[in-house]
Amino acid sequence: MxxxxxxxxxxGPNLNRLGKREPEIYGxxxxxxxxxxxxxxxxxxxxxxxxxxxxxxxxxxxxxxxDEGAAIIINPAAFTFTSIALLDALKMFDGPIIEFHISNxxxxxxxYHRSYVSMTATSVMAGLGAKGYPVAVRAIEMLIEQNSN
Ligand code: DHK
Numbered sequence: 610m611x612x613x614x615x616x617x618x619x620x621g622p623n624l625n626r627l628g629k630r631e632p633e634i635y636g637x638x639x640x641x642x643x644x645x646x647x648x649x650x651x652x653x654x655x656x657x658x659x660x661x662x663x664x665x666x667x668x669x670x671x672x673x674x675x676d677e678g679a680a681i682i683i684n685p686a687a688f689t690f691t692s693i694a695l696l697d698a699l700k701m702f703d704g705p706i707i708e709f710h711i712s713n714x715x716x717x718x719x720x721y722h723r724s725y726v727s728m729t730a731t732s733v734m735a736g737l738g739a740k741g742y743p744v745a746v747r748a749i750e751m752l753i754e755q756n757s758n
Pocket of ligand 1 (some may be wrong): 622623624684686687688709710711712713714721
Protein backbone atom coordinates (compact mmCIF):
# COMPACT_ATOMS: atom_id res chain seq x y z
CA MET A 610 0.00 0.00 0.00
CA UNK A 611 1.60 3.28 -1.14
CA UNK A 612 1.51 6.32 1.16
CA UNK A 613 1.76 8.53 -1.94
CA UNK A 614 -1.36 10.50 -2.83
CA UNK A 615 -2.88 9.37 -6.15
CA UNK A 616 -2.85 11.05 -9.55
CA UNK A 617 -6.44 11.50 -10.73
CA UNK A 618 -6.67 10.85 -14.48
CA UNK A 619 -10.15 11.96 -15.48
CA UNK A 620 -11.71 11.51 -18.91
CA GLY A 621 -14.86 13.18 -20.18
CA PRO A 622 -17.60 12.35 -22.63
CA ASN A 623 -17.29 9.91 -25.54
CA LEU A 624 -13.78 8.81 -24.54
CA ASN A 625 -15.23 5.43 -23.56
CA ARG A 626 -15.62 4.95 -27.33
CA LEU A 627 -11.88 5.33 -28.08
CA GLY A 628 -10.74 2.66 -30.48
CA LYS A 629 -13.92 2.95 -32.53
CA ARG A 630 -14.50 6.72 -32.35
CA GLU A 631 -13.12 8.68 -35.35
CA PRO A 632 -9.88 6.63 -35.44
CA GLU A 633 -8.46 9.02 -38.05
CA ILE A 634 -8.43 11.66 -35.26
CA TYR A 635 -8.15 9.65 -32.01
CA GLY A 636 -6.37 6.50 -33.18
CA UNK A 637 -7.30 2.90 -32.47
CA UNK A 638 -6.11 2.62 -28.85
CA UNK A 639 -8.80 1.83 -26.30
CA UNK A 640 -9.19 3.62 -22.97
CA UNK A 641 -8.30 0.46 -21.07
CA UNK A 642 -5.00 0.20 -22.97
CA UNK A 643 -4.32 3.86 -22.09
CA UNK A 644 -5.09 3.11 -18.44
CA UNK A 645 -2.50 0.32 -18.43
CA UNK A 646 0.13 2.67 -19.91
CA UNK A 647 -0.67 5.29 -17.26
CA UNK A 648 -0.39 2.86 -14.35
CA UNK A 649 2.95 1.62 -15.70
CA UNK A 650 4.26 5.20 -16.11
CA UNK A 651 3.12 6.12 -12.57
CA UNK A 652 5.25 3.38 -11.00
CA UNK A 653 4.79 3.48 -7.20
CA UNK A 654 2.21 6.24 -7.26
CA UNK A 655 -1.43 5.17 -7.19
CA UNK A 656 -3.66 6.23 -10.09
CA UNK A 657 -7.39 6.90 -10.06
CA UNK A 658 -8.24 6.44 -13.76
CA UNK A 659 -11.85 7.21 -14.63
CA UNK A 660 -14.18 8.13 -17.50
CA UNK A 661 -17.69 9.57 -17.53
CA UNK A 662 -20.15 11.08 -19.98
CA UNK A 663 -21.68 13.06 -17.10
CA UNK A 664 -20.56 16.61 -16.28
CA UNK A 665 -21.90 16.19 -12.74
CA UNK A 666 -19.87 13.01 -12.16
CA UNK A 667 -16.69 14.63 -13.56
CA UNK A 668 -17.11 17.59 -11.18
CA UNK A 669 -17.70 15.25 -8.23
CA UNK A 670 -14.43 13.47 -9.08
CA UNK A 671 -12.59 16.81 -9.16
CA UNK A 672 -14.03 17.48 -5.67
CA UNK A 673 -12.70 14.06 -4.57
CA UNK A 674 -9.27 14.92 -6.02
CA UNK A 675 -9.32 18.23 -4.09
CA ASP A 676 -9.52 16.20 -0.87
CA GLU A 677 -7.45 13.14 -1.79
CA GLY A 678 -5.26 13.74 -4.84
CA ALA A 679 -1.70 14.88 -5.53
CA ALA A 680 -2.40 15.96 -9.11
CA ILE A 681 -4.99 15.88 -11.88
CA ILE A 682 -4.58 14.95 -15.52
CA ILE A 683 -7.88 15.74 -17.20
CA ASN A 684 -9.15 15.17 -20.72
CA PRO A 685 -12.46 17.00 -20.36
CA ALA A 686 -13.30 16.29 -24.02
CA ALA A 687 -16.24 18.45 -25.08
CA PHE A 688 -16.73 19.87 -21.55
CA THR A 689 -13.38 21.66 -22.11
CA PHE A 690 -15.18 24.21 -24.26
CA THR A 691 -18.54 24.45 -22.50
CA SER A 692 -18.25 23.98 -18.73
CA ILE A 693 -17.72 26.95 -16.42
CA ALA A 694 -18.84 24.63 -13.61
CA LEU A 695 -15.87 22.32 -14.34
CA LEU A 696 -13.51 25.34 -14.44
CA ASP A 697 -14.86 26.51 -11.06
CA ALA A 698 -14.25 23.06 -9.57
CA LEU A 699 -10.70 22.83 -10.96
CA LYS A 700 -9.89 26.30 -9.57
CA MET A 701 -10.29 24.82 -6.09
CA PHE A 702 -7.58 22.22 -6.68
CA ASP A 703 -4.24 23.34 -5.19
CA GLY A 704 -1.99 20.79 -6.92
CA PRO A 705 -0.76 20.63 -10.53
CA ILE A 706 -3.30 20.14 -13.32
CA ILE A 707 -2.50 18.99 -16.85
CA GLU A 708 -5.24 19.57 -19.43
CA PHE A 709 -4.79 16.78 -21.96
CA HIS A 710 -6.16 16.29 -25.47
CA ILE A 711 -5.30 13.39 -27.77
CA SER A 712 -5.70 15.60 -30.84
CA ASN A 713 -4.27 19.06 -31.48
CA UNK A 714 -7.48 20.93 -30.78
CA UNK A 715 -5.98 24.14 -32.21
CA UNK A 716 -5.73 22.55 -35.66
CA UNK A 717 -9.38 21.54 -35.59
CA UNK A 718 -12.72 23.31 -35.99
CA UNK A 719 -13.01 26.70 -34.20
CA UNK A 720 -15.46 25.21 -31.65
CA TYR A 721 -12.43 23.38 -30.18
CA HIS A 722 -10.20 26.47 -29.89
CA ARG A 723 -11.40 28.14 -26.67
CA SER A 724 -10.82 26.12 -23.52
CA TYR A 725 -12.25 27.16 -20.14
CA VAL A 726 -10.03 24.58 -18.47
CA SER A 727 -6.87 26.27 -19.80
CA MET A 728 -7.75 29.26 -17.59
CA THR A 729 -6.64 27.24 -14.56
CA ALA A 730 -4.52 24.32 -15.88
CA THR A 731 -0.82 24.31 -14.99
CA SER A 732 -0.01 22.85 -18.40
CA VAL A 733 -1.86 21.97 -21.61
CA MET A 734 -0.87 18.97 -23.77
CA ALA A 735 -2.54 18.39 -27.13
CA GLY A 736 -1.74 16.43 -30.29
CA LEU A 737 0.52 13.68 -28.96
CA GLY A 738 -2.11 11.00 -29.53
CA ALA A 739 -3.03 8.31 -27.01
CA LYS A 740 0.66 7.71 -26.29
CA GLY A 741 0.74 11.20 -24.83
CA TYR A 742 -1.09 10.00 -21.71
CA PRO A 743 1.96 8.26 -20.14
CA VAL A 744 4.05 11.31 -21.13
CA ALA A 745 1.55 13.43 -19.17
CA VAL A 746 1.93 11.07 -16.18
CA ARG A 747 5.70 11.57 -16.20
CA ALA A 748 5.24 15.32 -16.64
CA ILE A 749 2.82 15.53 -13.69
CA GLU A 750 5.35 13.67 -11.50
CA MET A 751 7.87 16.42 -12.34
CA LEU A 752 5.26 19.06 -11.44
CA ILE A 753 4.44 17.31 -8.14
CA GLU A 754 8.15 17.26 -7.34
CA GLN A 755 8.47 20.98 -8.17
CA ASN A 756 5.39 21.74 -6.03
CA SER A 757 6.91 19.97 -3.03
CA ASN A 758 10.20 21.93 -3.13
C1 DHK B 1 -11.53 14.76 -27.13
C2 DHK B 1 -12.82 15.11 -27.43
O1 DHK B 1 -13.83 14.30 -27.16
C3 DHK B 1 -13.13 16.36 -28.12
O2 DHK B 1 -14.36 16.93 -27.70
C4 DHK B 1 -12.03 17.36 -27.93
C5 DHK B 1 -10.42 15.70 -27.26
C6 DHK B 1 -10.68 16.74 -28.26
C7 DHK B 1 -9.11 14.99 -27.51
O3 DHK B 1 -8.41 15.28 -28.52
O4 DHK B 1 -8.76 14.16 -26.67
O5 DHK B 1 -12.23 18.43 -28.68
